Amino acid sequence: MKKFIKTKEMSMFIALAILCLIMTVSTSTFMTPYNIGIIARQISFIAIVAIGQTIVLLTGGIDLSVGSIAGLSGILCSLLMTKMHVDTLSIIFISLVLGIILGCVNGILIGRLKLNAFIVTLAMGEIYGGLILVITRGYPILDLPESFAFLGQGMIGLVPVPVIFMLVITVVIAYILENTPFGRNIYAVGGNSVAAKLAGIKVENVTLYVYMLSGMFASFSGLLLTSRMNAGQPTIGSSWVMPSVTAAIIGGTSLSGGEGTIIGTIIGAAFMGVLANGIVLLNISSYWERVITGAVVIIAVVIDLLRKIRSQKE
Amino acid sequence: MRKLSKVITIFVMVFLSVALSFAQGSGDKLGDQSKLIKTLNKPLTFVFIPKVIHPWYDVVKEGALAAAEEFKKMGITVNIKFDAPTNADISEQMKKIEANISARPDGLAIAALDPATNTRLINDAIKAKLNVITFDTDAPNSNRPLYVGHSKxxxxxxxxxxxxxxxxxxxxxxxxxxxxxxxxxxxxxxxxxxxxxxxxxxxxxxxxxxxxxxxxxxxxxxxxxxxxxxxxxxxxxxxxxxxxxxxxxxxxxxxxxxxxxxxxxxxxxxxxxxxxxxxxxxxxQRQWEIGYWAVKYLVAMNQNHTIPAVHETGSRLITKNDL
The missing domain is CATH 3.40.50.2300 (Response regulator)
Incomplete structure (x- = not known):
């Protein structure tokens, strides 16, 4: 418990709680079931992508193709549903496999050929993003089956369905990272890949797997958003790359690898979601939104640095 | 005997007053349609959600503010807010729309970035009992009561x-x-x-x-x-x-x-x-008109006036001769 209070996750959690408190006191519209519902749903799409991104960041890599993978998967799944009448359960499975394949290309290029992660994922993102336009010519794919709407728009009791997916994925991945050899290998590769290699860890394989996971989560989130959007939108995910990295960084993940947690990333995503919602409810001009989000990232990194310096002194 | 006459007098008086009030009521119901119009006793807040931050919408805003200024002279306060997504990205715009439904403004004007997705959001907002219209770009399959803009x-x-x-x-x-x-x-x-x-x-x-x-x-x-x-x-x-x-x-x-x-x-x-x-x-396009008429109609909707389904604002050709 004492350990948790000192962690950066806790300091971010306190910041999130304070933000929610300010919003509750200063507006009458924040703490309503409708508003909490929409915030939770908005967070869940980006959080699922950010979980994949966090795993990649933990190894010291970065995945800039998540947005295009989400979009391409959303489009291909929409086509399968409208042209070949694939049912909802199968389409979930297909989207996961599709994401793994798309992520696998990144993983092979980065892990096996030792290419730079930034460049590979940037370029693959362009390729996947271009394919979206080649396939759709810019038009959305309409008339998705009614039953498919449940994934992104449905509610179980008061909880939106995407939120449930997010919570399940969070618990599973957090468990894997902390309690399995694979999870520990991810931290080891990010902490010091040379030492990890000497310790007998197959660094190429770990790298391959993390990009596959990142692709899988991006693809799944793209499917959920397609359902929420009620159409296969060519622009799905195009604005997800920076928020997925930002959520992880606010949540305490280090860009140099080896440090960070899934819980932190979820808190980071929640913080950004509440902030974006607050900017609207508090009547702050939308021109300021990006300025504020950028400032929050800087503040989070500086606080993290101060905390590190203090702990080194101790 | 005196007691009985008292009872009868009271009975007659009650009967008369009830009958009178009914007569008055029925007179009210018939005819006077002006009673259908609601008087506005609080400031109105209207939110415009464009597709993206763009100077084109600044002119729409000028038109909206001009209409608000006119209403001010009539004693009706209208606050105008433009809340645009920073990217022309449907998921960004969706967040803006959802958050603004939470804020419950007196009027919500949405420029459809993608009709398929916007249709559902607009219907959500209407279900939440908000006055919702489309401007600039329409979502014709939604339940929106009015579109103001140029669609040709x-x-x-x-x-x-x-x-x-x-x-x-x-x-x-x-x-x-x-x-x-x-x-x-x-x-x-x-x-x-x-x-x-x-x-x-x-x-x-x-x-x-x-x-x-x-x-x-x-x-x-x-x-x-x-x-x-x-x-x-x-x-x-x-x-x-x-x-x-x-x-x-x-x-x-x-x-x-x-x-x-x-x-x-x-x-x-x-x-x-x-x-x-x-x-x-x-x-x-005459986008100044789009802002102006959107505000006019949103006030009218709050007053329970009737409104048209489409207000076509048109466009005009500009050449050197016009300047």
């Missing part, structure tokens, strides 16, 4: 195609800057332009490239096109920024007058370039 994109592109064809004597090479492939209004204008040009076998379209509503991209694409086709005679820009981009490149290459440019809208730089003769003609 195909016709605009077609008219500009005709205008350009005449300028170049119905022969030569022309090019298209096609804006954003996902924006229905850009797509519509390009389609209209192509249809007009297709009537003239002497004219060939030698390039057709998307600039994504990015001025710098439009400049670069035009520079490349001028390099590749030294005998280019015309360029069509399908949005507010790409005729400016094309004009800058043509001007820098010293080809003013040799390469004719037609495009959309009336941003200050566009008007300047028309005056200089670099741009030949544009079709300008």
């Amino acid at each position: 994109d195909f016709q605009d592109g077609y008219d500009l195609g005709e205008y350009l064809a005449k300028l170049i004597n119905y022969k030569g090479k022309v090019g298209i800057l096609s804006g954003s492939l996902t924006a229905p209004n850009h797509v519509g204008r390009v389609k209209g332009f192509k249809e007009a040009i297709a009537k003239y076998p002497g004219i060939s379209i030698v390039f057709d490239r998307p600039d994504n509503d990015d001025l710098q991209k439009a400049v670069e694409l035009t520079e490349n096109a001028l390099q590749a086709n030294s005998d280019l005679v015309g360029i069509f820009g399908c949005n507010a920024s790409n005729p400016i981009g094309a004009a800058r490149a043509v001007k820098a290459a010293g080809k003013t007058g040799k390469v004719h440019i037609v495009g959309m809208d009336d941003l200050p730089e566009t008007l300047q370039l028309i005056k200089e003769g670099v741009i030949d003609a544009t079709k300008a």
Whole structure:
């Protein structure tokens, strides 16, 4: 418990709680079931992508193709549903496999050929993003089956369905990272890949797997958003790359690898979601939104640095 | 006996007053329709959600503020808020719309970035008992009671195609800057332009490239096109920024007058370039009117007035002669 209070996750959690408190006191519209519902749903799409991104960041890599993978998967799944009448359960499975394949290309290029992660994922993102336009010519794919709407728009009791997916994925991945050899290998590769290699860890394989996971989560989130959007939108995910990295960084993940947690990333995503919602409810001009989000990232990194310096002194 | 007369008197009086009140009530119900109109006793807040932050919407806002100013003189306070997503991205816009439904304004005007997705959001907002209209771009399949804007994109592109064809004597090479492939209004204008040009076998379209509503991209694409086709005679820009981009490149290459440019809208730089003769003609929407009438109708909706389903604000051709 004492350990948790000192962690950066806790300091971010306190910041999130304070933000929610300010919003509750200063507006009458924040703490309503409708508003909490929409915030939770908005967070869940980006959080699922950010979980994949966090795993990649933990190894010291970065995945800039998540947005295009989400979009391409959303489009291909929409086509399968409208042209070949694939049912909802199968389409979930297909989207996961599709994401793994798309992520696998990144993983092979980065892990096996030792290419730079930034460049590979940037370029693959362009390729996947271009394919979206080649396939759709810019038009959305309409008339998705009614039953498919449940994934992104449905509610179980008061909880939106995407939120449930997010919570399940969070618990599973957090468990894997902390309690399995694979999870520990991810931290080891990010902490010091040379030492990890000497310790007998197959660094190429770990790298391959993390990009596959990142692709899988991006693809799944793209499917959920397609359902929420009620159409296969060519622009799905195009604005997800920076928020997925930002959520992880606010949540305490280090860009140099080896440090960070899934819980932190979820808190980071929640913080950004509440902030974006607050900017609207508090009547702050939308021109300021990006300025504020950028400032929050800087503040989070500086606080993290101060905390590190203090702990080194101790 | 006295007791009985007292009881009867009271009974008669009660009966009379009840009968009278009924008579009064029925007189009210019939006829007077002005009673259907609600008086406004609190300030109104209207939120506009454009597709993206863009100077084009600043003019819409001017119109909206002008209408608010008029209402102020009548003793009705209207607060106007524009809340645009920073990217023209449907998921960003969706967040804005959802958050603004939470804020429960007295009126919500939405520019549909993508009709399929917006339709569901608009219906959500209407279900939440908000006054919701569409402006700029419509979502015709939604339950929105009113659309204010200009929807004849195909016709605009077609008219500009005709205008350009005449300028170049119905022969030569022309090019298209096609804006954003996902924006229905850009797509519509390009389609209209192509249809007009297709009537003239002497004219060939030698390039057709998307600039994504990015001025710098439009400049670069035009520079490349001028390099590749030294005998280019015309360029069509399908949005507010790409005729400016094309004009800058043509001007820098010293080809003013040799390469004719037609495009959309009336941003200050566009008007300047028309005056200089670099741009030949544009079709300008009257987006000031869109903002003005949106506010007028939203106030009317709050007063329980009846409103039309569509208010077409139209567009007009601007050439050097108009300036």
